[in-house]
Structures are given as C-alpha cells and as structure tokens.
Amino acid sequence: MGCRLLLLIFLAMATRRAKCSDPDPLQDFCIADTANPYGLFLNGQPCINPARAEPSHFKTSALASPGNTRANPFGFNVTLTSTKNLPGCHTQSLALARIDIDVGGTVPPHAHPRASEVTFIVRGVLLVGFVDTSNRLYTQQLLPGDTFMFPRALVHFLYNIGSTPALAISGLSSQNPGAQLSSLATFTTKPAMPDEVLKKAFQITGQDVQRMRKNLGG
Numbered sequence: 001m002g003c004r005l006l007l008l009i010f011l012a013m014a015t016r017r018a019k020c021s022d023p024d025p026l027q028d029f030c031i032a033d034t035a036n037p038y039g040l041f042l043n044g045q046p047c048i049n050p051a052r053a054e055p056s057h058f059k060t061s062a063l064a065s066p067g068n069t070r071a072n073p074f075g076f077n078v079t080l081t082s083t084k085n086l087p088g089c090h091t092q093s094l095a096l097a098r099i100d101i102d103v104g105g106t107v108p109p110h111a112h113p114r115a116s117e118v119t120f121i122v123r124g125v126l127l128v129g130f131v132d133t134s135n136r137l138y139t140q141q142l143l144p145g146d147t148f149m150f151p152r153a154l155v156h157f158l159y160n161i162g163s164t165p166a167l168a169i170s171g172l173s174s175q176n177p178g179a180q181l182s183s184l185a186t187f188t189t190k191p192a193m194p195d196e197v198l199k200k201a202f203q204i205t206g207q208d209v210q211r212m213r214k215n216l217g218g
C-alpha cells in the first residue's frame with residue numbers, strides 16, 4: 001500500500017516535471033531584449049489588470065460578415081479571432097476562423113506553424129486536402145455538415161468545387177496560428193528570394209520567375 005502511494009506520488013511529480021517545458025511560441029520569433037529596463041517578460045502580449053476585466057472582452061462580432069474575397073487573386077477570405085478583436089482569447093490556445101470562398105476560388109496551399117485545424121462546412125461544396133511529410137496527398141469532398149481535420153503544420157488547401165459561394169468555420173489550436181502560403185512564401189518575399197534559388201527549386205527559367213512574381217503581386 002505504502003509502495004503504491006509512493007509510486008503514485010512519484011508519477012504525479014514526474015507528470016508535473018514533464019509539463020515544466022517552454023511554452024509554445026506565440027510569435028514567429030522572440031528576440032531577447034537583454035536591455036529591457038522594465039523587468040517585463042512576455043511571450044505575446046501583456047495582460048490588463050484582471051480587476052479591469054469586462055464580459056465584453058470575451059465577445060466579438062468580427063466573424064459575423066464575410067471578408068473581401070476580391071482582395072487577393074485566389075477568391076477567398078479568412079476572418080480570424082485575435083487579441084485585437086477578442087482580447088479575452090489571449091493565452092487560451094484557441095482561434096476561430098470564418099472562411100469564405102468564391103465559386104472556383106481556393107485557399108491556396110498553406111501551413112499553420114502553430115496550430116492544428118478542424119473545419120466545419122456551413123455552405124457549399126469543398127474539395128480539401130493536406131500533404132504529409134512523405135508527400136502523400138489526402139483529399140476529401142465536403143458537403144454542408146461535414147468536418148475535416150488538418151494536422152498541425154502540414155500544407156493544406158480548400159477549393160470551392162460547387163456552384164455557390166462556400167462558407168466554412170475552422171477551430172485552430174493556437175490564439176495565433178500563423179499562416180504561410182506556399183506560393184507567396186516563395187515568390188513574393190521581401191526582400192525577394194534569389195532568382196537562382198527559385199529557378200533551381202521549381203526547375204523553371206528566369207522569365208518564369210518574373211511572371212510568377214508579377215502574377216502573385218510580388
């Protein structure tokens with residue numbers, strides 16, 4: 001009996017130790033401010049005094065209406081909760097996204113470095129897919145009421161193959177999932193990625209590089 005108790009205490013302590021790890025980054029990087037005169041240490045943003053919390057800090061209407069799907073050449077828009085429109089989400093490890101996709105539009109291949117994503121289809125017909133690290137593609141056709149899981153950090157896309165604009169809602173496992181679109185992260189970086197790298201990586205000519213930069217607004 002005493003042994004079992006000791007074992008339980010040991011296991012509880014081991015579990016606690018296992019949890020004493022660095023927090024997941026909430027930013028792309030965090031450059032050490034060794035000259036910080038305020039003694040303020042953060043991974044993200046400071047908090048207000050909890051005594052000043054209001055119920056309204058935990059509500060947002062940001063997802064009530066669609067974003068502009070014409071603001072990019074792909075025909076989609078994603079509206080995301082953030083500490084700006086939902087201050088109460090800070091440190092809660094969650095975000096909710098409203099995804100609007102025009103007929104024939106796509107959320108082009110992209111990855112969220114800090115989050116898994118689960119998507120629920122409200123309206124429309126979507127072809128979705130992700131690529132695992134062995135380069136296998138997993139696709140499914142989704143109808144209203146269907147849900148699809150995108151594993152953390154893997155490249156994925158959504159494509160509206162229906163005849164009406166599509167609406168989907170995604171839950172993401174970070175308050176700041178981050179998004180890197182494969183095409184933009186290569187052809188529209190600032191400063192520009194060297195042409196030689198793009199030519200080699202995509203096996204294309206310098207003219208192709210210029211054309212793709214121009215088409216993508218880079």
Ligand SMILES: *[C@@H]1O[C@H](CO)[C@@H](O)[C@H](O)[C@H]1NC(C)=O
Nearest residue numbers: 066067068071072076077078
């Ligand atoms: C989404 O729409 C908003 C305006 O509603 C716009 O500011 C933003 O640039 C759009 N995002 C994309 C990725 O086009």
